[in-house]
Amino acid sequence: MAKDDDKEQTLGEVLRQQGVSRRGFLKFCATTASLMALPPSMVPAIAKALDKAPRPSVIYLSFQECTGCAESLTRSHSPTLESLMFNAISLDYQETLQAAAGTAAEAALHDAMKKFHGKYLLLVDGSIPVKDDGVYSTIAGKTNLQIMKEAAEGAAAVVAVGTCSAFGGIPKANPNPTGAVSVGDLMKSGQIATKPLINVSGCPPIPVVITGVLAHYLTFGEVPALDVHGRPKVFFGETIHDRCYRRPFYDQGKFAKTFDDEGARSGWCLYELGCKGPTTYNACATTKWNGGVSFPVESGHGCLGCSEPDFWDKGSFYAPLSTGHWGTAEGIAAAAAAGAAIGIGAAAMSRRHQDTISKEE
Amino acid sequence: MDLLTFARGPALQWSVAIFFLGVLWRLFGVFLLRRKKDYSKPRSTHLWRGAIKGLIVHLWPYKEFRPKVVQSYILGYIFHIGLAIVVFFFVPHILFIKNIIGVGWGGLPNSFIYITGAVTIAALVAMLVKRIANPVTRLLSNFDDYFSWFVTIAPVVTGLMAAAHWGGRYEHVLAVHILSFELLLVWFPFSKLMHTFFFVVSRGTTGALFERRGTSA
Amino acid sequence: MSGLSDIGVKVEGDSEPEDGPTTRIGNALPILHEIETYLTRLTQGGEPATIDLRAMPLAPGDYETLQRLLGEGEVSATIDALGPTRVRETAVRGVWWVTHHGATDEVVAEFIEITRIPTILQTVDEDLVDGLLRLRDCLAQEGQAASD
Numbered sequence: 001m002a003k004d005d006d007k008e009q010t011l012g013e014v015l016r017q018q019g020v021s022r023r024g025f026l027k028f029c030a031t032t033a034s035l036m037a038l039p040p041s042m043v044p045a046i047a048k049a050l051d052k053a054p055r056p057s058v059i060y061l062s063f064q065e066c067t068g069c070a071e072s073l074t075r076s077h078s079p080t081l082e083s084l085m086f087n088a089i090s091l092d093y094q095e096t097l098q099a100a101a102g103t104a105a106e107a108a109l110h111d112a113m114k115k116f117h118g119k120y121l122l123l124v125d126g127s128i129p130v131k132d133d134g135v136y137s138t139i140a141g142k143t144n145l146q147i148m149k150e151a152a153e154g155a156a157a158v159v160a161v162g163t164c165s166a167f168g169g170i171p172k173a174n175p176n177p178t179g180a181v182s183v184g185d186l187m188k189s190g191q192i193a194t195k196p197l198i199n200v201s202g203c204p205p206i207p208v209v210i211t212g213v214l215a216h217y218l219t220f221g222e223v224p225a226l227d228v229h230g231r232p233k234v235f236f237g238e239t240i241h242d243r244c245y246r247r248p249f250y251d252q253g254k255f256a257k258t259f260d261d262e263g264a265r266s267g268w269c270l271y272e273l274g275c276k277g278p279t280t281y282n283a284c285a286t287t288k289w290n291g292g293v294s295f296p297v298e299s300g301h302g303c304l305g306c307s308e309p310d311f312w313d314k315g316s317f318y319a320p321l322s323t324g325h326w327g328t329a330e331g332i333a334a335a336a337a338a339g340a341a342i343g344i345g346a347a348a349m350s351r352r353h354q355d356t357i358s359k360e361e
Numbered sequence: 362m363d364l365l366t367f368a369r370g371p372a373l374q375w376s377v378a379i380f381f382l383g384v385l386w387r388l389f390g391v392f393l394l395r396r397k398k399d400y401s402k403p404r405s406t407h408l409w410r411g412a413i414k415g416l417i418v419h420l421w422p423y424k425e426f427r428p429k430v431v432q433s434y435i436l437g438y439i440f441h442i443g444l445a446i447v448v449f450f451f452v453p454h455i456l457f458i459k460n461i462i463g464v465g466w467g468g469l470p471n472s473f474i475y476i477t478g479a480v481t482i483a484a485l486v487a488m489l490v491k492r493i494a495n496p497v498t499r500l501l502s503n504f505d506d507y508f509s510w511f512v513t514i515a516p517v518v519t520g521l522m523a524a525a526h527w528g529g530r531y532e533h534v535l536a537v538h539i540l541s542f543e544l545l546l547v548w549f550p551f552s553k554l555m556h557t558f559f560f561v562v563s564r565g566t567t568g569a570l571f572e573r574r575g576t577s578a
Numbered sequence: 579m580s581g582l583s584d585i586g587v588k589v590e591g592d593s594e595p596e597d598g599p600t601t602r603i604g605n606a607l608p609i610l611h612e613i614e615t616y617l618t619r620l621t622q623g624g625e626p627a628t629i630d631l632r633a634m635p636l637a638p639g640d641y642e643t644l645q646r647l648l649g650e651g652e653v654s655a656t657i658d659a660l661g662p663t664r665v666r667e668t669a670v671r672g673v674w675w676v677t678h679h680g681a682t683d684e685v686v687a688e689f690i691e692i693t694r695i696p697t698i699l700q701t702v703d704e705d706l707v708d709g710l711l712r713l714r715d716c717l718a719q720e721g722q723a724a725s726d
Contacts, residue, residue: 314366324460335377343387
């Protein structure tokens, strides 16, 4: 990991020390601005800010996760720019990427937390199980909950990377056997310290979104504008549907009926095949994946809604958004039968009443 | 559970169940009532012909009444037809129905639906204004009249709001739209909205009776 | 068991006609209009402008359409900084296409600059000073060597 004495240098100094030319630095800033969806006119300001920014220490904790988010992060950009990002920050702890293991790794974690107490950026990956005192996920004998509690104490801000840490994700899906909760849940219930929290959801999040959020924090030293779910508005402000290039087909009423039918091959809207684009907020339709190559809809599959809370429990991925759980045919037949019975009863009562009246006369 | 999941889940199940229960209750309850015996001599026995004639004749007001009521008829047709177009030819709605009855059909372009929805709302508002402005209808109107109007216009308004992304986060407006439809479902069987099923029998029966008595329809 | 050959494949691209679907759904024409606005402003003494191609949804085909319509000009340059950056003036003078590549040549950012010369091509003041010092060192060394 990075050397200790680098920490007091500014980012600009570190980059120049690594032989990055000013043009290289400008390229880095332009790319970062594009990442953060900031207008190109802001590049000079960003260059100035990044040049003078101090290097924050970053601790990355992985809990109940599949490591997809860490994989996504390491796919962001070219190795050069990515390693720039990782050298720009001082990644003091990351289990998948670090060379140290065992007690040496744990020592590194505790040293970093102690030295930069109150100043480090905490990245959290994976949900935290709390059932049965959190025994379902432990590292070095400590439960995730305990580690999270300790780490949150000294964090300047927390970034929940991926839907699992942001909203609970797969582990939280029905019936949630481990009692998995999100970072936000833990803060709300007071089980960990409350710190500024950025939720970068997605299963996994788009790589450049993760690095874009980091870049924002580096440049401006603060949390970006967040939506109601704590996600950066710049990436999660719009739905897939609103920026989908297939939108004109939706508007014209041209829908693919099955996978690979004529409509599907012509690139028609995938609403009937279960696309959850209208209710999913993410940057997939604009930023796309794999360096802008494509995203699920463009590859012919409807959006799963993976950046939304509880997306695993919202019904089939292949049922259109406008369908719902209307019950069963048997249930409706039962309700209809009950109604008929009441109706017959009411009519019978009315007829008997008529008989009674006419008999009285 | 968030609002949209609730609207598409338990709320939908209950409202659909209540709708079916209520409609069958009303249908059985009304059609099993006794009918008054008609002891007069029938002038004609072709009662079915009379029933059909009754249905057709009531589609447009009698010449004598036209000046007073034709406006209401026109507005009524506009909003009924507009509502039918929006409900049965907007593709997400078709998919909703197809999910239940297993059969779907082709839809119309969204922009056409949106315009029709706006026209439907305009007609409904005009009808409410007429109802309140006229002292007689204002006197006669009850809760059923006003609330039925409300549960009819609410889904159209919230539907357009959702389509326009106006009024809050899309998933919330969509949830409110679905809930407003569920409100209509629940109110339907116990209100004047049952005219949907009854009007055919009422008009047909009137026609049949007229035929029996030999009056011109 | 059905194989890969059973999956339908639709080939696009080569078969597109020359006067292809520019007017189809897509953002190519709106972007061109935006460029036209900026270029007009530049000719009237206004500021240069930059359009981030990553910031807008490009439908498949938009990118190629833009390239085709803007064409290729007479200037091209490659900058070697953190991977190659390719700069080329389009056939519309004053409109430059800047593509930033990473070390393994994948595209990391792409801009269209409406300017007399893209910023990244220019030499900044600090670099001038560095260059001057380097040259002076070089001269000093050569001078030493000559006088030896």
